[in-house]
Amino acid sequence: MSISTNIWVWIAALLTLAIYSFLYKDNVFYKIAEKILVGVSIGYLLSVYWHNTIIAKVWNPLVQDKNFLVIIPLILGLLMFSRLFKGRAYISRIPIAFVVGTATGMSVPSSFENLFKQVQGTMPTVFSFGNIVILVGVITTLVYFFFSLEHKGFIGKVSKVGITFIMIGFGAAFGATIMARISLFIGRIQFLLRDWLGVIQ
């Protein structure tokens, strides 16, 4: 057993314990750790964006490379600050519209291609029990999500099969998540026992 002498490991370990103390009940240690987490993450993000966006994508191209085209996105970005001025806040809609427009333009064709690939993947190229289950599952789930048809009679029965598939899917996902949560906990326990307390190798 060799307990860590590194101050940062100690800080990380104590903050981990402070967060886990929430499982007992809400307390001052949890609150401190929560505030530190929120504060540090904002600070970290700010510094990353400053160096990798403002400096690398705006300052350097403008000042060093004399690439004045950068001024256009810079102005669009600055327009976001119009929200700080009452009565001029509507100007910020221009860059928002730009972002929404380009993102939609980029994603629509690609989303269609993705949809085609999924339809293609659902087609049973090899006849196996698994493939047929997938096909039935996809069709009945699609029927469950018909909103312009009343779920009665045949449609009602098919959509019931659909929701059953959905719930089985949820069950599988729930199981996988328990595994994930345990993994995260294992990660922290490994840190506490190995890096902090030195109990395990």
Added chain:
Amino acid sequence: MMRIVDFLDNMDKRIIYLIVAIVVILPFLTPIGCPMKVTEPVRNIYNYVEDSIPEDGSILISIDYGPETMPELHPMGKALVTHAFSNNIRVFMLSLMPQGTGLAQDIIATTVREWNDDNPDNIKEVGKDITLFPFVPGVSAVILKMGEDIKGTFNTDAYGNDLDEVPIMSGVNNYSDIDYLVDLAGSSIILSWIIYANGRYDQKMAIGTTAVSMAEYYIYMNSGQANGMLGGLKGAAEYEQLLKLNEKSESRNEGLVGMDAQSSAHLTYIIFILLGNIIYFIKKKQEK
């Protein structure tokens, strides 16, 4: 009997937390050595790296996660880099999340140090065998631009060196020069890689994700958009197992050591779920 049922029904949640903590900690102190089967999606990735990437080929690993999902995804990154090193494959890393760059640096520092300690006759260097691109905001825009011009997307590596000067970049312009892409993420960034890198540029790729998101991304293997998947800590452990079995690395075991704890915790959960249901039905019968 009813007293036990009442006790269990009204049991303080904190007792359950305590039991789970104990069953997770104990296997670390007294390892059990649970057997583990390597699943096909994990084997597919291993086999692709092993058989389909030539020596001096290239693999791109995107570290798109923060510290919160690090326990599950970090061992995957380390295992993949170690495998690439053992086959003399060039490794390019990047992160589309600001927090990921620091984690990628950690993977590079740890794997290079450990590899060089274990293999003094095949020393790996940052810039020659492995590199990290800096964080650039704009997820899908970055993925798309990399398909045209990787150097133009990043200009420098994360250590400030001009990409034109870094030896590892020789002959690497866009996805057509990348043999394989593995995205490690617990968020929808995976979907962006699938839609843009695989969909638009036909980049061969695999997924490494948290167990939470596993169910969601299985469909992309069925459609052939990804050829393999590492799911959660178990996925990482399976990859480490393959590295060990094929004598690629002896020391990579971050995922493997957690598997005993994972199995014992799962067993505890199954018992709790069964107990909960039994109590539910007994109570329901009692109410009638």
Added chain:
Amino acid sequence: MKKLCYLLLIMLLVGAYPALHAQTGTMPLDPDTAYSDTIPTEIVLRAEDTPNDAGSAITVTWECNDNLPSGLITIVRINGEEESIVAEDLMLTKEQVRDTDVADDKEYSYYGIITSPDNKYYRTKDSNPAKSEAQWFNTDRTDSFVAVLFITLVFVWFIQQAKKGKSFYIRKINGLDAIEEAVGRSTEMGKPIMYILGIGYVTDIPTIAGLTILSRVAKKAAEYDTSVLVPCYDPVVMTTAQEVVKESFTEAGRPDAYQKEDTMYITQDQFGYAAGVDGMMMREKPGAVFLQGLFFAESLILAETGHSIGAIQIAGTTETAQLPFFVAACDYTLIGEEMMAASVYMDKNPLMLGSIVAEDMVKVLIIVILFIGLLLGILGPGLGIDIFNNWFEWLIRII
């Protein structure tokens, strides 16, 4: 001393030779002197404009020679008198490289320097000259174009029908009536409402649907004079949410009750956000919690905290992996597209109404394609009838 200087100079020159050689090795060399006599004539470089791109790219291809399977090739661009390296020491087996550093409508040709495994250099003949140009259409994506056109037409047609006043049936979405109940209960208890939009961006469809439902919730809250807390993950989502809440309060005739600071930014760190919202939930103890938007691993943390404080919880997301937790921990859950349908059901806006019906039609189309695929699959690959096999392959190819 002089001798020592000479010796040092000779050593320096000898030491520098490999470096100089390496330097020249990576630069285009004079073909007559530096290369080995035998030129593998089998390797012929072909240059052509990269198809379906925005210009500034020429693709150089070659076929790998069996005699040099592990050789390396450096591709050199010839631009008039000027020569420059395009890509250095590529595996010969790669058989293709894209030169993205060329100007459009200008002629370039290429040659390769092959390094054999025994470190001999060979120079290939010059390739054919090629020009790069941009294409207006990417023919590889014709299928997407046709699909977008067709589906757009379906949407436009149904939206037009809805605008003309044709009434479309929309089935009732479970959990929608609960919105009023939840807002009412919060008001009775004198507690605020918390509306969590998740960790999506304003470009994510679930976030947009979440914002639509927020407008309804905020309007109800304004009518009941209850405050709505909206902790946000993304600054753009926050500003949009502020607009939505403000408009809803105005519509309800209570612009004075709108509190801008109730819609606040937390952090753009997934679990930092979850911790922040959790803490706020524990302190403010809202009577109703709405979780509508894009959620990932933080979903259960948020829903469980909401459950522990006894709030009515109405959740909705399209993230299939997170839905199980909402189903388990919340009172009502809008599953996937139900979220979008819910906003239509509430609003009966013709644009949205037409869209939802058109979406159903696209689903029918997908089911029909799947059935055709199944039928052809049974008759073709299943029973081995050639004509159906060909049709099946054709269907897979066009999709």
